Structures are given as C-alpha cells and as structure tokens.
Amino acid sequence: MPSPNDHDRTSPPIDIDDDACWGSDAEDDEIPHDVTSLSPGCCSRFAALTGLDINEIKRELANAKKQQSSSAIDSSDDRRKPSLHLCHGPRSAFEGADHAHLEYIESKAMALSRIEGPDELYVGGIFALRRPKALEGKDIRCILSMIKYSFVDWQHGFEDKYIHLSVDVDDVDDEDILVHLSHAVTFIDRGLKGGDAPWPKGTVLPGSRRSREAGGEAEAKEEVKEGKGEVEEKLDPSKPGAVFVHCAMGKSRSVTAVVAFLLWKYPHRYGLTPSLLDPANSHRALDAETAHKAVEAALDWVRKTREIAEPNPGFMKQLELWVQMGMPADSHDAVEKHHIYQRWLWGREVEESAKLGKRPEWIRFEDQHADEKPDEKQGEPSKELRCKKCRRVLATKQFIVPHQPPGAKQTCPHHFIEPLSWMKPVLDEGELDGRLVCPNAKCGASIGRYAWQGFKCSCREWVCPAFSLGASKVDEVTVQATRTGGPGANGELRATGIRMPPGRQNL
Missing domain, CATH: 3.90.190.10 (Protein tyrosine phosphatase superfamily)
Structure with missing residues (x-):
C-alpha cells in the first residue's frame, strides 16, 4: 500500500524516481499514444505506487476514453483527436499534461x-x-x-x-x-x-x-x-x-x-x-x-x-x-x-468441494436446524412428500425447495428437497452422487438421487446441490393444520421420523 513517508503529503503530485515511465519495452514506450492509453511502464509503476489493480486502472481509462470520444467536437470537418504523448524518457513522474490519463485515475482515488x-x-x-x-x-x-x-x-x-x-x-x-x-x-x-x-x-x-525504536528494525506493535x-x-x-x-x-x-x-x-x-x-x-x-x-x-x-x-x-x-x-x-x-449466514457458508463449501470433485467436508442437515426456519402462518394447510410404496413421510413443506422455473410448460418430474438426517447413511459413504432410498427398513424403495455437483433437470434449470425425489416415486399430500399447531409443529416433525433439532426431544 502507498505510504507518503518520503513526500510532502500536502501536495497532490506523485513524485517517484526520474525513470518512472520506463517500460519493459522501450520501443513500445516511444510510440505516441492518446492520453487515455497506458504504456507498460506507466501501468506497472502506477499500479505499484497506488496498490490499485491493473485491470481496475484499465477499466477506468476505458471509461475516460469513452467520455472523451462522446464529448469531442468537429473541427475543420475532422473530429478532434485526443492529444498524444510519449511515456518514455526521464520526467517528473505522473505529472503534467503528458500524464493526464494517470491524473484522471488519481483524481478518482483522491x-x-x-x-x-x-x-x-x-x-x-x-x-x-x-x-x-x-x-x-x-x-x-x-x-x-x-x-x-x-x-x-x-x-x-x-x-x-x-x-x-x-x-x-x-x-x-x-x-x-x-x-x-x-x-x-x-x-x-x-x-x-x-x-x-x-x-x-x-x-x-x-x-x-508504540513508537519505533531509533536505529533498530521496525517493530511497531x-x-x-x-x-x-x-x-x-x-x-x-x-x-x-x-x-x-x-x-x-x-x-x-x-x-x-x-x-x-x-x-x-x-x-x-x-x-x-x-x-x-x-x-x-x-x-x-x-x-x-x-x-x-x-x-x-x-x-x-x-x-x-x-x-x-x-x-x-x-x-x-x-x-x-x-x-x-x-x-x-x-x-x-x-x-x-445467523442461520442465513451459516447456510450461505455451507453453500460456498458445497460449491468449492464440487469444483474439486468431492463431497463437502461437513453436511448441514436442515431438520437439525428446524427451529431456524422462517415461521409459517398458523392455520394454513401444509404439504408432505410420502413414499408411494410404504407411505413413509420423507419431507414436509419447510424442507421442500421451491422449484417451478418461469415459462415451464409442464410440471417438473423432480421434487427437490434439502439434505435431511435420514439421508445420513447414504451420504456418509462419501460419494459425489448416488441413489436415495426410502429410510423405512421394511421398504427400501429407490425414491430419487443426489448429486453434490448438481444436475440440470428436465425443465432445464440447474440445481446445486441436488437432492431429488422422483415425482413418480412419491405422493404429494396436502395436510390440514390442527388446532395444536400449524405446519412445522413438533408433532408433525415427529410423525415424519425427521430428527428433532438439538435440545428438542425426539419421540
């Protein structure tokens, strides 16, 4: 980062050594270019001095050039051209009209x-x-x-x-x-x-x-x-x-x-x-x-x-x-x-792991954090996904991922859900993708699949990570709310066999 230790901080000009404009290729630096261009020498030295990203400098120069072109006026049937200058040779670094392109950047930053x-x-x-x-x-x-x-x-x-x-x-x-x-x-x-x-x-x-000790190594704590x-x-x-x-x-x-x-x-x-x-x-x-x-x-x-x-x-x-x-x-x-931040972190973990072709280091089972889910209105009907073969409840409304892409002409054949604790035996195998089976030991029917790297469903939407229950393998059931509690109540979670969050009793 820049430090004005050796300069007068009260004056705007930036002064470094006389060879500041020498680039890696002297011949290139001697070619006249308009004031919104950047020679190799100016680019590297200005970036080093300011700590700014070179691409950021180039973007700002491109914006300046665009503004200059739009504001140019006709003169003698010729559009006024940007002034040209040489960046090569000893000069006071980055000062004066010859370096208007860098003064533009400096004015932005100052x-x-x-x-x-x-x-x-x-x-x-x-x-x-x-x-x-x-x-x-x-x-x-x-x-x-x-x-x-x-x-x-x-x-x-x-x-x-x-x-x-x-x-x-x-x-x-x-x-x-x-x-x-x-x-x-x-x-x-x-x-x-x-x-x-x-x-x-x-x-x-x-x-x-603590001030630095004179004559010794810099040691400011x-x-x-x-x-x-x-x-x-x-x-x-x-x-x-x-x-x-x-x-x-x-x-x-x-x-x-x-x-x-x-x-x-x-x-x-x-x-x-x-x-x-x-x-x-x-x-x-x-x-x-x-x-x-x-x-x-x-x-x-x-x-x-x-x-x-x-x-x-x-x-x-x-x-x-x-x-x-x-x-x-x-x-x-x-x-x-905050649970939103925790979910976001987990999403980043999944994404980075998928790029490396492996499952994430840790898995967030959403039914273990059910008390963090947004509250649903009391009295409204809920929705459940049940195994078509044994009627075992696999997911309730709060764990179903909304999935209806805009412009879809037909219903998607997938029900996407969040990772739940009944999937743990399968996910603990450490595979990048695989099949999901009904957690009912007496059933064991194949009900869907998962892919940590995600996949594109038939409606052309990419879902990552993807935990999908096949629409032909499960039934979508509407459940009316009871007087004892609305959707997402403890009784409903217990009925699904979904694990209670820590500190809440599993019955």
Whole structure:
C-alpha cells in the first residue's frame, strides 16, 4: 500500500524516481499514444505506487476514453483527436499534461465524496489520505479502511490524529465481506454519534501505538482496543465527528460498507420496514426481491455523490443477504451466528468441494436446524412428500425447495428437497452422487438421487446441490393444520421420523 513517508503529503503530485515511465519495452514506450492509453511502464509503476489493480486502472481509462470520444467536437470537418504523448524518457513522474490519463485515475482515488444526508459520512479511495488538510477541514476523526492498512509507518504523528479500523478484505466476488459488515456498521455509527460505547474489536485509538525504536528494525506493535484506552487530549474518542470510509479506489469495498450502514440506519428510506430490525423477528427472512430492490436503492443513493460506486457482484449478493438477515449489528458475532449466514457458508463449501470433485467436508442437515426456519402462518394447510410404496413421510413443506422455473410448460418430474438426517447413511459413504432410498427398513424403495455437483433437470434449470425425489416415486399430500399447531409443529416433525433439532426431544 502507498505510504507518503518520503513526500510532502500536502501536495497532490506523485513524485517517484526520474525513470518512472520506463517500460519493459522501450520501443513500445516511444510510440505516441492518446492520453487515455497506458504504456507498460506507466501501468506497472502506477499500479505499484497506488496498490490499485491493473485491470481496475484499465477499466477506468476505458471509461475516460469513452467520455472523451462522446464529448469531442468537429473541427475543420475532422473530429478532434485526443492529444498524444510519449511515456518514455526521464520526467517528473505522473505529472503534467503528458500524464493526464494517470491524473484522471488519481483524481478518482483522491476525491472525498460526502454521502447525501444528515450524517458527516465520506467515502473515497486510498489517495485521499494524502490530503490531510482536506481530512482536517471536514472534521474527519474516524477512518475505516476496507483494506489491510496501517498508519504505523506514517511520519509526523499522522497515526495519532485518527481513530482507525482496518478490515482486511480483497475486492473479489468470492470474498466474505458479509461477516465484517456488523463491525463496519458499528464503527461508522460509533464515530458519527460519539459517546462512551465500546469500539468494535480491532479499532486502534490514538496514543495506543508504540513508537519505533531509533536505529533498530521496525517493530511497531498495534494494541487492539475495545474501550477508550490511552488517548491524547487533541482527540477525544467520545466526541462525535465525521467518518471517512475508503478502499483502494472508493468504488467497491468501501461502498459496500457504506451501503450496509445506510440500509441499517435508514431502512424506511429504501423501502424496508423498521420492524425488520426487531430481534423478535430474527427468524423471518425478507424475500429476495425486496432485499434486491433495497440494496439497489441504497447504492443509487451513494451514486448521487459518488458516481463510480460499483460493488462487485459477489458483494451485491452479500448485501442482499445482509438485508434478509435483518442487518444484525447488536454484537460482534451477530452475523456469524445467523442461520442465513451459516447456510450461505455451507453453500460456498458445497460449491468449492464440487469444483474439486468431492463431497463437502461437513453436511448441514436442515431438520437439525428446524427451529431456524422462517415461521409459517398458523392455520394454513401444509404439504408432505410420502413414499408411494410404504407411505413413509420423507419431507414436509419447510424442507421442500421451491422449484417451478418461469415459462415451464409442464410440471417438473423432480421434487427437490434439502439434505435431511435420514439421508445420513447414504451420504456418509462419501460419494459425489448416488441413489436415495426410502429410510423405512421394511421398504427400501429407490425414491430419487443426489448429486453434490448438481444436475440440470428436465425443465432445464440447474440445481446445486441436488437432492431429488422422483415425482413418480412419491405422493404429494396436502395436510390440514390442527388446532395444536400449524405446519412445522413438533408433532408433525415427529410423525415424519425427521430428527428433532438439538435440545428438542425426539419421540
């Protein structure tokens, strides 16, 4: 990550050695190219200096070139062409008109974008940290780094001016940022409101670091603080102030944290009811469509002042899960304990194992977590799948996976269900796929099949993992609710022979 130790942090230009623009191929670098292109030398050195991903730099340059082309005007019957320059040769690195293509990237990363609303909340890229006067002018007291970052190497006491939390996540689709959202939201809220509430684990307060020993090896130890700790008088952690959230470009990771905070604090603004945050409703998951619309609305809100905001697809999906979970931020492990997060983790385990051609290391039998399933309305009829040969109940409504692809002209010949404990003897064999048989020892009829890697059913929908009961092998039965309880009651589970969750009696 960039560190301005050797430079004047109050001035925007980036200065490195005079040979910064030398590429791996000097002849290529000597070819004139438009200012939105990138020579090998500029690309590698700028990426190394900023810590930005090379592909991210190229995407931003492509956007700039597209904007330049659309805004070009006709002159003497010829469309104005972009100015050309040589990247080869000694020069002051990345400065002046010759490097307008890199200044464009720098301006994106250095911008401090205030989120519209009553909160003094800012989002941006890592280069904004090179503007300490701008940070002070906006009364920024807390900095949330959604990358692995530390101020311990900074000179002139910069590390003692801010309350800092670093969250080590990569900007890739399969990164688990969901588990960090409660910490990020708590940090932002604590910084904006002030007070004496504890900071999230990992927060570094001013004055909590040990200075480096002169002449020795760098050995700066950061103390993990959850309370107030030893603090210099110039910054009181109990006072409210502005919060700055950043990543590398201020586009994906930092925006994800800000969107999570907005959804948590202002659910009504994005079409969500406040009751969603009620802990009493923690087992009721919001539908996926509503969650998707809420996340899109919150992202559009951020784009009002941060137009490049664009979390990667994996982070967008995790934000939707965050909403479906009810945005839990009441404890440090609120996300980890949530059943939606646990199911999501298991799904990732299954997916990764399937890619390697093996079954997952652990199996989540859903009937062992029946008390985590969303509550069903009392008095409504339920549905059961029974073995056609012996009438043994194989699955109840809460364990049947909805499966009716849009546009399907005929009923699918499969009933997909979640893995249940009666499958354990077969699944313990460790095969990647196989047959499912009726758990009734006196029956043993073949009733379906399973495939950890998934399979495409006849209606052309891919299901992974797939636990299928053949429609010709089972009967679908409607069961009327009883006065003693609606669908999913303990009596119904016992009748199926499905295992009770831990702590609940098997009869």
